[in-house]
Amino acid sequence: MKSLKDQDPELFGYLEQETERQNYNFELIASENFASKATISAMGSVLTNKYAEGYPGKRYYGGCEFVDKAEELARERAKKLFKCDYVNVQPHSGASANAAIYLAFMKPGETLLGLDLAHGGHLTHGSPVNFSGITYNAEFYGVEKETGRIDMDKVREKAKKVKPKMISIGASAYTRDFDYKTFRDIADEVGAFLWMDMAHTAGLIAAGELNDPLPVCDVVSTTTHKTLRGPRGGMILVGKDGENKLGVVARKSGRTKNWSEVLDSAVFPGSQGGPLMHVIAAKAVAFGEALQPEFITYQKQVKINAKAMAEEFMAKGYNLVSDGTDNHLILVDLRSKGLNGQIAEESLDRAGITVNKNMVPFDTESPFVTSGIRIGTPALTTRGFGEIEFKEVVRLIDTVLQNPEDESVAESVKADVREMCENFPLYDFVTA
Ligand SMILES: *Cc1c(COP(=O)(O)O)cnc(C)c1O
Numbered sequence: 001m002k003s004l005k006d007q008d009p010e011l012f013g014y015l016e017q018e019t020e021r022q023n024y025n026f027e028l029i030a031s032e033n034f035a036s037k038a039t040i041s042a043m044g045s046v047l048t049n050k051y052a053e054g055y056p057g058k059r060y061y062g063g064c065e066f067v068d069k070a071e072e073l074a075r076e077r078a079k080k081l082f083k084c085d086y087v088n089v090q091p092h093s094g095a096s097a098n099a100a101i102y103l104a105f106m107k108p109g110e111t112l113l114g115l116d117l118a119h120g121g122h123l124t125h126g127s128p129v130n131f132s133g134i135t136y137n138a139e140f141y142g143v144e145k146e147t148g149r150i151d152m153d154k155v156r157e158k159a160k161k162v163k164p165k166m167i168s169i170g171a172s173a174y175t176r177d178f179d180y181k182t183f184r185d186i187a188d189e190v191g192a193f194l195w196m197d198m199a200h201t202a203g204l205i206a207a208g209e210l211n212d213p214l215p216v217c218d219v220v221s222t223t224t225h226k227t228l229r230g231p232r233g234g235m236i237l238v239g240k241d242g243e244n245k246l247g248v249v250a251r252k253s254g255r256t257k258n259w260s261e262v263l264d265s266a267v268f269p270g271s272q273g274g275p276l277m278h279v280i281a282a283k284a285v286a287f288g289e290a291l292q293p294e295f296i297t298y299q300k301q302v303k304i305n306a307k308a309m310a311e312e313f314m315a316k317g318y319n320l321v322s323d324g325t326d327n328h329l330i331l332v333d334l335r336s337k338g339l340n341g342q343i344a345e346e347s348l349d350r351a352g353i354t355v356n357k358n359m360v361p362f363d364t365e366s367p368f369v370t371s372g373i374r375i376g377t378p379a380l381t382t383r384g385f386g387e388i389e390f391k392e393v394v395r396l397i398d399t400v401l402q403n404p405e406d407e408s409v410a411e412s413v414k415a416d417v418r419e420m421c422e423n424f425p426l427y428d429f430v431t432a
Helices: 009-024 037-043 065-082 094-105 131-135 152-162 180-190 202-206 259-267 277-290 293-315 341-350 378-383 387-402 407-423
Strands: 086-088 111-115 137-141 166-169 193-197 219-223 234-238 329-333 356-358 372-376
Touching: 009 407, 037 277, 065 086, 065 202, 065 234, 065 277, 086 259, 094 131, 094 193, 094 219, 094 234, 094 259, 111 152, 137 152, 152 180, 166 180, 180 193, 202 293, 234 259, 293 329, 293 378, 293 387, 341 356, 341 372, 341 387, 341 407, 378 387, 387 407
Parallel strands: 111 137, 111 166, 166 193, 193 219
Antiparallel strands: 086 234, 219 234, 329 372, 356 372
């Protein structure tokens, strides 16, 4: 058989260009990271060929003995990593994991209480353009204008008013940690399930660098490709398995199902077909990496770097939502600098710096323009950047934002970006 390069030079060329882009730009999108060569290698394996509907030991297809082992390995490592009773490693993505959770916990038309998208929440937490907002009645809590933080008394007030069936925690652009215990109290007071979507923060949580939702929440979902640094995919976890509170809904042939059974069937056959066995194998590899002591060192550095960036931005007169960060990301409100998110994103892009425009709470611009940018440290920390490098990153960002239209500034910053990237090499391959 031919290599990819020989078989399809056109496509291979695009892969070469994308590898070059990742190698020589500052990747600051908070949801992105760089998977290891080993992880990428597992994804590019013959496991993509295998149909394995069902679960290890209970498949609907023959020939599953080796993929069963791979999935078991992923599950066992994930359970060890998050110290929990149950995981399902089959969700194709974070959104797919969340779809299965809704299917398991809610009937169409029931009420979800989640963090407002405009305040850092995620589309799958009830946005009207997403299945979650279309199928369920979505109500929202937000952050305070003055502090940029969630006020738990307001969450309680709202929960008492709307009586949700489920409360979601978790965000794509929230810079502070969550108070799971108070969320738990509120959920218990109104009789709601409690779901944490740790898509962004799973790596920090695994390393003990943020509060742990697993002992407190009924169910937890995540992606595997953000701070967790694995292949693109999703996962569902339960801290303590056992007879679930769904009781009546889940009762079948006179017995109550366990969490694990309800969630397993919500993933397959409830919302997915055959699992992506090559991706599940890559999840096993990444979880193996995450169980090494270096992973904790890495996550600590992710946080240290985010703090260093936050301080440097504030020293340069930028406004940050919540005036800082507890995690891997910062949200810069550009209004005081007379800029918007769109201009900032585009001008930084020209200089080899990749960020995303982002709504800030109480934004006065449209979602397409926005007043802010979201900046995360996971990817560049994987390259080996420390505090000194991140302060230099802020200096280069500031240089561009002071002259957003100036081509020559963009050119000279781009050269500096490239030089720094050359000192912290990333990928020496196009396909693993
Ligand atoms: C990224 C993210 C998701 C969705 O993950 P995909 O893999 O892109 O589907 C869900 N929830 C939150 C909070 C996220 O940040």
